[in-house]
Amino acid sequence: MRGWRTLALNLATGLAVVAAEMAGFLAGVDWAAALGPREALWLVVAVNLANIALRHLTRGPAGWCGREGKCDEPDVEGRR
Numbered sequence: 612m613r614g615w616r617t618l619a620l621n622l623a624t625g626l627a628v629v630a631a632e633m634a635g636f637l638a639g640v641d642w643a644a645a646l647g648p649r650e651a652l653w654l655v656v657a658v659n660l661a662n663i664a665l666r667h668l669t670r671g672p673a674g675w676c677g678r679e680g681k682c683d684e685p686d687v688e689g690r691r
Contacts, residue, residue, distance in 0.1 A: 643651045
């Protein structure tokens, strides 16, 4: 595909702008007031437990890697 670097640069720039806007919006929310202090605490605990569970259930890279089976092949250093 020709021009992939231009596409990648524009995609990265666009995602950075969206991420910055989302971070600004989410930073302005008082989560303890929106959820209540107890619910905010349990939400953080639940997210952390879900991340721990997902880490133990998965062992490969992100999902886009395994579709063509290329991630199953060892890389130059012998890792998968």
